Amino acid sequence: MESNTHRIIQAENLNKTYQTADTETIAIADISLSINDGEFISIMGKSGSGKSTLLHILGFLDRPSTGTYIFGGVDTTSLTEEELAFIRNDKIGFIFQAFHLLPKQTVLENVMLPLVYSRIPSREHRARAEEALERVEMTHRLYHMPPQLSGGEKQRVAIARALINRPDVIFADEPTGNLDTRTGEKVMHTISELNKQGHTVILVTHESTTASFANRIVIVQDGRILSDQPNERRHVHYQK
Numbered sequence: 001m002e003s004n005t006h007r008i009i010q011a012e013n014l015n016k017t018y019q020t021a022d023t024e025t026i027a028i029a030d031i032s033l034s035i036n037d038g039e040f041i042s043i044m045g046k047s048g049s050g051k052s053t054l055l056h057i058l059g060f061l062d063r064p065s066t067g068t069y070i071f072g073g074v075d076t077t078s079l080t081e082e083e084l085a086f087i088r089n090d091k092i093g094f095i096f097q098a099f100h101l102l103p104k105q106t107v108l109e110n111v112m113l114p115l116v117y118s119r120i121p122s123r124e125h126r127a128r129a130e131e132a133l134e135r136v137e138m139t140h141r142l143y144h145m146p147p148q149l150s151g152g153e154k155q156r157v158a159i160a161r162a163l164i165n166r167p168d169v170i171f172a173d174e175p176t177g178n179l180d181t182r183t184g185e186k187v188m189h190t191i192s193e194l195n196k197q198g199h200t201v202i203l204v205t206h207e208s209t210t211a212s213f214a215n216r217i218v219i220v221q222d223g224r225i226l227s228d229q230p231n232e233r234r235h236v237h238y239q240k
Helices: 051-058 081-091 107-117 122-135 151-163 181-196
Strands: 007-019 024-036 040-044 066-071 092-096 169-173 200-205 216-221 224-230
Touching: 007 051, 024 051, 024 200, 024 216, 024 224, 040 051, 051 169, 051 200, 081 092, 092 151, 107 122, 107 151, 122 151, 151 181, 169 181, 181 200
Parallel strands: 040 200, 040 216, 092 169, 169 200
Antiparallel strands: 007 024, 007 066, 216 224
């Protein structure tokens, strides 16, 4: 019996089918996946493999066509959109390849944005944002606009925004896709540190170097899990 392990995610037989007038496209098929609290998982696969669809379902950006998804002990299958939005805003942080920062808002304002939809009192918003930015070493850019930042700085701001609600799980969708190799490694080091601090991290990538930071690698092919193995060659060395 696993006395010290808490299962944060339990997905059983997930399927996602997209239907058009005359075509049925199967995005994922019969996927079952368990993730424990504090794990760092990389979901790998080629373009069109179904990895992003799986991430969107696990992160409540989409619903499965069939199957069961238990998050934090709650069966989410029959929850309303409002109830799913609450879980998404309260329990989950997202990091995207394209950063999704508002160009006419300062770094501080961008990071505070998710709190608009939270139950956190407005008087605490700035302190929360500064705390998140400190964790990614970006407090020297509080009043800069996104166009004034480098790619790596933009992604660190996006990571701070993902941390603002102190989420249980961080989903990262190709977080190094718009970055050069060196900058991407620095961003992955930051994400790895967040995992060491207790956040569960679920990363989608097609890059083996990026995936090497995880302690477990799930490979998706043609909408199915091809393999799910511990990462014996986890990236542990980093030099500034």
